[in-house]
Amino acid sequence: MSDQRRDLERGMYGRAVPVRPAPGDRSPTECPRGHNLAIATVRSGYHHRYGLTAITCGACHALGDPLATWCLVDPARQYDAGTAPSSGLVLVRTPPPLRGGVGQLSLRIDGETQADVDLAICGPCKRGVIEHVRTDIPRRGYGRVLIAAALALAAPTEYLWSTTRIADDPVTRAFWAGISWPGKLGTTDYCTDMDRAAGRLPDW
Ligand SMILES: [Zn+2]
Ligand SMILES: [Zn+2]
Structure with a gap:
Protein backbone atom coordinates (compact mmCIF):
# COMPACT_ATOMS: atom_id res chain seq x y z
CA MET A 1 0.00 0.00 0.00
CA ASP A 74 -29.43 10.30 2.53
CA PRO A 75 -31.68 13.13 3.81
CA ALA A 76 -34.83 11.07 3.20
CA ARG A 77 -33.70 8.25 5.52
CA GLN A 78 -35.36 9.42 8.73
CA TYR A 79 -36.21 7.39 11.81
CA ASP A 80 -38.75 7.71 14.59
CA ALA A 81 -37.12 8.37 17.95
CA GLY A 82 -38.20 4.93 19.20
CA THR A 83 -36.78 2.92 16.30
CA ALA A 84 -33.64 4.91 15.47
CA PRO A 85 -30.39 2.91 15.49
CA SER A 86 -28.40 3.72 18.64
CA SER A 87 -25.05 3.76 16.86
CA GLY A 88 -23.71 5.77 13.95
CA LEU A 89 -25.05 8.98 12.44
CA VAL A 90 -28.83 8.97 12.00
CA LEU A 91 -31.60 11.47 11.30
CA VAL A 92 -34.49 11.35 13.76
CA ARG A 93 -37.88 12.90 13.09
CA THR A 94 -40.22 14.08 15.85
CA PRO A 95 -43.60 14.95 14.30
CA PRO A 96 -45.54 17.99 15.55
CA PRO A 97 -48.31 17.40 18.11
CA LEU A 98 -50.93 18.79 15.70
CA ARG A 99 -51.27 19.87 12.06
CA GLY A 100 -49.20 22.93 11.31
CA GLY A 101 -47.41 22.64 14.65
CA VAL A 102 -43.68 22.69 15.17
CA GLY A 103 -41.85 19.39 14.80
CA GLN A 104 -38.19 18.58 14.91
CA LEU A 105 -35.48 16.86 12.91
CA SER A 106 -32.33 15.95 14.77
CA LEU A 107 -28.97 14.56 13.75
CA ARG A 108 -27.72 12.05 16.26
CA ILE A 109 -24.37 10.34 16.58
CA ASP A 110 -24.38 7.22 18.74
CA GLY A 111 -27.73 8.28 20.18
CA GLU A 112 -26.61 11.81 21.11
CA THR A 113 -28.11 14.83 19.39
CA GLN A 114 -25.44 16.96 17.70
CA ALA A 115 -27.71 19.28 15.73
CA ASP A 116 -31.42 19.87 15.23
CA VAL A 117 -33.91 21.97 13.35
CA ASP A 118 -37.40 23.08 14.43
CA LEU A 119 -39.83 23.23 11.54
CA ALA A 120 -43.50 23.54 10.68
CA ILE A 121 -44.99 21.92 7.58
CA CYS A 122 -48.60 22.13 6.37
CA GLY A 123 -49.54 19.64 3.65
CA PRO A 124 -52.92 21.13 2.72
CA CYS A 125 -51.49 24.65 2.37
CA LYS A 126 -48.16 23.49 0.91
CA ARG A 127 -46.11 25.63 3.31
CA GLY A 128 -42.94 24.91 5.19
CA VAL A 129 -41.20 27.12 7.76
CA ILE A 130 -37.77 26.62 9.31
CA GLU A 131 -37.99 28.05 12.80
CA HIS A 132 -34.57 27.33 14.21
CA VAL A 133 -31.32 25.57 13.26
CA ARG A 134 -28.94 24.59 16.02
CA THR A 135 -25.60 22.78 15.72
CA ASP A 136 -23.18 21.98 18.52
CA ILE A 137 -20.29 21.62 16.09
CA PRO A 138 -20.29 24.17 13.25
CA ARG A 139 -18.85 23.68 9.76
CA ARG A 140 -19.37 19.95 9.63
CA GLY A 141 -22.37 20.09 7.32
CA TYR A 142 -24.80 18.92 10.01
CA GLY A 143 -27.08 21.93 9.51
CA ARG A 144 -26.90 21.49 5.75
CA VAL A 145 -27.98 17.85 6.03
CA LEU A 146 -30.87 18.80 8.35
CA ILE A 147 -32.17 21.42 5.90
CA ALA A 148 -31.95 18.81 3.10
CA ALA A 149 -33.92 16.44 5.37
CA ALA A 150 -36.60 19.13 5.85
CA LEU A 151 -36.82 19.66 2.09
CA ALA A 152 -37.09 15.87 1.63
CA LEU A 153 -40.32 16.00 3.70
CA ALA A 154 -41.82 18.79 1.59
CA ALA A 155 -40.23 19.30 -1.83
CA PRO A 156 -39.49 22.96 -2.65
CA THR A 157 -40.97 22.38 -6.12
CA GLU A 158 -44.38 21.95 -4.41
CA TYR A 159 -44.04 23.78 -1.12
CA LEU A 160 -43.43 27.43 -0.39
CA TRP A 161 -40.61 27.43 2.16
CA SER A 162 -39.59 30.30 4.38
CA THR A 163 -37.69 30.90 7.62
CA THR A 164 -38.25 32.94 10.73
CA ARG A 165 -35.99 35.98 11.18
CA ILE A 166 -32.35 34.95 10.86
CA ALA A 167 -29.46 36.32 12.89
CA ASP A 168 -27.72 39.15 11.07
CA ASP A 169 -24.18 37.83 11.21
CA PRO A 170 -21.70 36.63 8.55
CA VAL A 171 -21.70 32.99 9.71
CA THR A 172 -25.49 32.69 9.50
CA ARG A 173 -25.67 34.41 6.12
CA ALA A 174 -22.84 32.24 4.76
CA PHE A 175 -24.69 29.12 5.94
CA TRP A 176 -27.89 29.96 4.06
CA ALA A 177 -25.98 31.16 1.01
CA GLY A 178 -23.86 28.00 0.98
CA ILE A 179 -26.77 25.57 0.94
CA SER A 180 -28.61 27.31 -1.92
CA TRP A 181 -31.76 27.73 0.22
CA PRO A 182 -34.70 27.56 -2.22
CA GLY A 183 -37.19 29.50 -0.08
CA LYS A 184 -37.63 32.96 1.42
CA LEU A 185 -35.06 33.94 4.01
CA GLY A 186 -36.05 35.86 7.12
CA THR A 187 -39.62 36.59 5.93
CA THR A 188 -42.02 34.04 7.39
CA ASP A 189 -45.01 32.75 5.43
CA TYR A 190 -47.07 30.97 8.07
CA CYS A 191 -50.42 29.52 6.98
CA THR A 192 -53.47 29.85 9.23
CA ASP A 193 -53.01 26.24 10.46
CA MET A 194 -49.51 27.16 11.69
CA ASP A 195 -50.82 30.34 13.28
CA ARG A 196 -53.58 28.40 15.00
CA ALA A 197 -51.25 25.60 16.17
CA ALA A 198 -48.89 28.20 17.64
CA GLY A 199 -51.74 30.04 19.37
CA ARG A 200 -51.35 33.15 17.20
CA LEU A 201 -55.02 32.74 16.13
CA PRO A 202 -58.06 31.77 18.21
CA ASP A 203 -58.75 28.01 18.03
CA TRP A 204 -62.23 27.83 16.53
ZN1 LIG B 1 -11.70 18.38 -4.02
ZN1 LIG C 1 -52.08 25.20 6.50
Whole structure:
Protein backbone atom coordinates (compact mmCIF):
# COMPACT_ATOMS: atom_id res chain seq x y z
CA MET A 1 0.00 0.00 0.00
CA SER A 2 1.42 3.42 -0.98
CA ASP A 3 1.90 6.20 1.57
CA GLN A 4 -0.71 8.29 -0.19
CA ARG A 5 -3.22 5.45 -0.09
CA ARG A 6 -2.53 4.93 3.60
CA ASP A 7 -3.00 8.65 4.29
CA LEU A 8 -6.22 8.64 2.33
CA GLU A 9 -7.61 5.80 4.37
CA ARG A 10 -6.38 7.09 7.69
CA GLY A 11 -8.80 10.00 7.33
CA MET A 12 -11.71 7.65 7.09
CA TYR A 13 -11.57 6.19 10.56
CA GLY A 14 -12.51 7.73 13.87
CA ARG A 15 -12.46 11.43 13.04
CA ALA A 16 -15.77 13.25 12.78
CA VAL A 17 -15.42 14.18 9.11
CA PRO A 18 -17.89 16.56 7.44
CA VAL A 19 -21.15 15.26 6.00
CA ARG A 20 -23.06 16.24 2.89
CA PRO A 21 -26.59 15.33 1.77
CA ALA A 22 -26.71 12.67 -0.96
CA PRO A 23 -30.31 11.94 -1.96
CA GLY A 24 -30.79 8.24 -2.66
CA ASP A 25 -27.12 7.61 -1.75
CA ARG A 26 -26.21 8.98 -5.18
CA SER A 27 -22.47 9.29 -5.67
CA PRO A 28 -21.37 12.91 -5.96
CA THR A 29 -19.85 14.27 -9.17
CA GLU A 30 -18.13 17.15 -7.35
CA CYS A 31 -16.29 17.48 -4.05
CA PRO A 32 -17.33 20.15 -1.49
CA ARG A 33 -14.68 22.46 -3.04
CA GLY A 34 -16.22 22.03 -6.49
CA HIS A 35 -13.59 19.73 -8.02
CA ASN A 36 -14.92 17.52 -10.80
CA LEU A 37 -14.33 14.09 -9.30
CA ALA A 38 -13.90 12.48 -12.72
CA ILE A 39 -10.71 14.55 -13.04
CA ALA A 40 -9.69 14.92 -9.37
CA THR A 41 -9.96 11.13 -8.80
CA VAL A 42 -12.11 9.76 -6.03
CA ARG A 43 -11.90 7.01 -3.47
CA SER A 44 -14.81 5.70 -1.48
CA GLY A 45 -14.68 3.83 1.80
CA TYR A 46 -16.64 3.33 4.97
CA HIS A 47 -16.66 5.62 7.99
CA HIS A 48 -17.05 3.40 11.05
CA ARG A 49 -17.99 6.11 13.54
CA TYR A 50 -20.85 7.36 11.35
CA GLY A 51 -21.70 4.04 9.68
CA LEU A 52 -21.79 5.85 6.35
CA THR A 53 -20.06 5.85 2.98
CA ALA A 54 -17.00 8.12 3.00
CA ILE A 55 -15.70 9.83 -0.13
CA THR A 56 -12.21 11.29 -0.58
CA CYS A 57 -11.38 13.80 -3.30
CA GLY A 58 -7.86 13.02 -4.58
CA ALA A 59 -7.19 16.68 -5.49
CA CYS A 60 -8.23 18.01 -2.06
CA HIS A 61 -6.29 15.26 -0.34
CA ALA A 62 -3.11 16.08 -2.27
CA LEU A 63 -3.54 19.74 -1.23
CA GLY A 64 -3.99 18.77 2.44
CA ASP A 65 -7.53 20.16 2.54
CA PRO A 66 -9.45 19.21 5.73
CA LEU A 67 -12.58 18.79 3.57
CA ALA A 68 -10.88 16.11 1.44
CA THR A 69 -12.95 13.32 3.04
CA TRP A 70 -16.66 13.60 3.71
CA CYS A 71 -19.57 11.26 4.32
CA LEU A 72 -22.82 10.91 2.42
CA VAL A 73 -26.15 11.12 4.27
CA ASP A 74 -29.43 10.30 2.53
CA PRO A 75 -31.68 13.13 3.81
CA ALA A 76 -34.83 11.07 3.20
CA ARG A 77 -33.70 8.25 5.52
CA GLN A 78 -35.36 9.42 8.73
CA TYR A 79 -36.21 7.39 11.81
CA ASP A 80 -38.75 7.71 14.59
CA ALA A 81 -37.12 8.37 17.95
CA GLY A 82 -38.20 4.93 19.20
CA THR A 83 -36.78 2.92 16.30
CA ALA A 84 -33.64 4.91 15.47
CA PRO A 85 -30.39 2.91 15.49
CA SER A 86 -28.40 3.72 18.64
CA SER A 87 -25.05 3.76 16.86
CA GLY A 88 -23.71 5.77 13.95
CA LEU A 89 -25.05 8.98 12.44
CA VAL A 90 -28.83 8.97 12.00
CA LEU A 91 -31.60 11.47 11.30
CA VAL A 92 -34.49 11.35 13.76
CA ARG A 93 -37.88 12.90 13.09
CA THR A 94 -40.22 14.08 15.85
CA PRO A 95 -43.60 14.95 14.30
CA PRO A 96 -45.54 17.99 15.55
CA PRO A 97 -48.31 17.40 18.11
CA LEU A 98 -50.93 18.79 15.70
CA ARG A 99 -51.27 19.87 12.06
CA GLY A 100 -49.20 22.93 11.31
CA GLY A 101 -47.41 22.64 14.65
CA VAL A 102 -43.68 22.69 15.17
CA GLY A 103 -41.85 19.39 14.80
CA GLN A 104 -38.19 18.58 14.91
CA LEU A 105 -35.48 16.86 12.91
CA SER A 106 -32.33 15.95 14.77
CA LEU A 107 -28.97 14.56 13.75
CA ARG A 108 -27.72 12.05 16.26
CA ILE A 109 -24.37 10.34 16.58
CA ASP A 110 -24.38 7.22 18.74
CA GLY A 111 -27.73 8.28 20.18
CA GLU A 112 -26.61 11.81 21.11
CA THR A 113 -28.11 14.83 19.39
CA GLN A 114 -25.44 16.96 17.70
CA ALA A 115 -27.71 19.28 15.73
CA ASP A 116 -31.42 19.87 15.23
CA VAL A 117 -33.91 21.97 13.35
CA ASP A 118 -37.40 23.08 14.43
CA LEU A 119 -39.83 23.23 11.54
CA ALA A 120 -43.50 23.54 10.68
CA ILE A 121 -44.99 21.92 7.58
CA CYS A 122 -48.60 22.13 6.37
CA GLY A 123 -49.54 19.64 3.65
CA PRO A 124 -52.92 21.13 2.72
CA CYS A 125 -51.49 24.65 2.37
CA LYS A 126 -48.16 23.49 0.91
CA ARG A 127 -46.11 25.63 3.31
CA GLY A 128 -42.94 24.91 5.19
CA VAL A 129 -41.20 27.12 7.76
CA ILE A 130 -37.77 26.62 9.31
CA GLU A 131 -37.99 28.05 12.80
CA HIS A 132 -34.57 27.33 14.21
CA VAL A 133 -31.32 25.57 13.26
CA ARG A 134 -28.94 24.59 16.02
CA THR A 135 -25.60 22.78 15.72
CA ASP A 136 -23.18 21.98 18.52
CA ILE A 137 -20.29 21.62 16.09
CA PRO A 138 -20.29 24.17 13.25
CA ARG A 139 -18.85 23.68 9.76
CA ARG A 140 -19.37 19.95 9.63
CA GLY A 141 -22.37 20.09 7.32
CA TYR A 142 -24.80 18.92 10.01
CA GLY A 143 -27.08 21.93 9.51
CA ARG A 144 -26.90 21.49 5.75
CA VAL A 145 -27.98 17.85 6.03
CA LEU A 146 -30.87 18.80 8.35
CA ILE A 147 -32.17 21.42 5.90
CA ALA A 148 -31.95 18.81 3.10
CA ALA A 149 -33.92 16.44 5.37
CA ALA A 150 -36.60 19.13 5.85
CA LEU A 151 -36.82 19.66 2.09
CA ALA A 152 -37.09 15.87 1.63
CA LEU A 153 -40.32 16.00 3.70
CA ALA A 154 -41.82 18.79 1.59
CA ALA A 155 -40.23 19.30 -1.83
CA PRO A 156 -39.49 22.96 -2.65
CA THR A 157 -40.97 22.38 -6.12
CA GLU A 158 -44.38 21.95 -4.41
CA TYR A 159 -44.04 23.78 -1.12
CA LEU A 160 -43.43 27.43 -0.39
CA TRP A 161 -40.61 27.43 2.16
CA SER A 162 -39.59 30.30 4.38
CA THR A 163 -37.69 30.90 7.62
CA THR A 164 -38.25 32.94 10.73
CA ARG A 165 -35.99 35.98 11.18
CA ILE A 166 -32.35 34.95 10.86
CA ALA A 167 -29.46 36.32 12.89
CA ASP A 168 -27.72 39.15 11.07
CA ASP A 169 -24.18 37.83 11.21
CA PRO A 170 -21.70 36.63 8.55
CA VAL A 171 -21.70 32.99 9.71
CA THR A 172 -25.49 32.69 9.50
CA ARG A 173 -25.67 34.41 6.12
CA ALA A 174 -22.84 32.24 4.76
CA PHE A 175 -24.69 29.12 5.94
CA TRP A 176 -27.89 29.96 4.06
CA ALA A 177 -25.98 31.16 1.01
CA GLY A 178 -23.86 28.00 0.98
CA ILE A 179 -26.77 25.57 0.94
CA SER A 180 -28.61 27.31 -1.92
CA TRP A 181 -31.76 27.73 0.22
CA PRO A 182 -34.70 27.56 -2.22
CA GLY A 183 -37.19 29.50 -0.08
CA LYS A 184 -37.63 32.96 1.42
CA LEU A 185 -35.06 33.94 4.01
CA GLY A 186 -36.05 35.86 7.12
CA THR A 187 -39.62 36.59 5.93
CA THR A 188 -42.02 34.04 7.39
CA ASP A 189 -45.01 32.75 5.43
CA TYR A 190 -47.07 30.97 8.07
CA CYS A 191 -50.42 29.52 6.98
CA THR A 192 -53.47 29.85 9.23
CA ASP A 193 -53.01 26.24 10.46
CA MET A 194 -49.51 27.16 11.69
CA ASP A 195 -50.82 30.34 13.28
CA ARG A 196 -53.58 28.40 15.00
CA ALA A 197 -51.25 25.60 16.17
CA ALA A 198 -48.89 28.20 17.64
CA GLY A 199 -51.74 30.04 19.37
CA ARG A 200 -51.35 33.15 17.20
CA LEU A 201 -55.02 32.74 16.13
CA PRO A 202 -58.06 31.77 18.21
CA ASP A 203 -58.75 28.01 18.03
CA TRP A 204 -62.23 27.83 16.53
ZN1 LIG B 1 -11.70 18.38 -4.02
ZN1 LIG C 1 -52.08 25.20 6.50
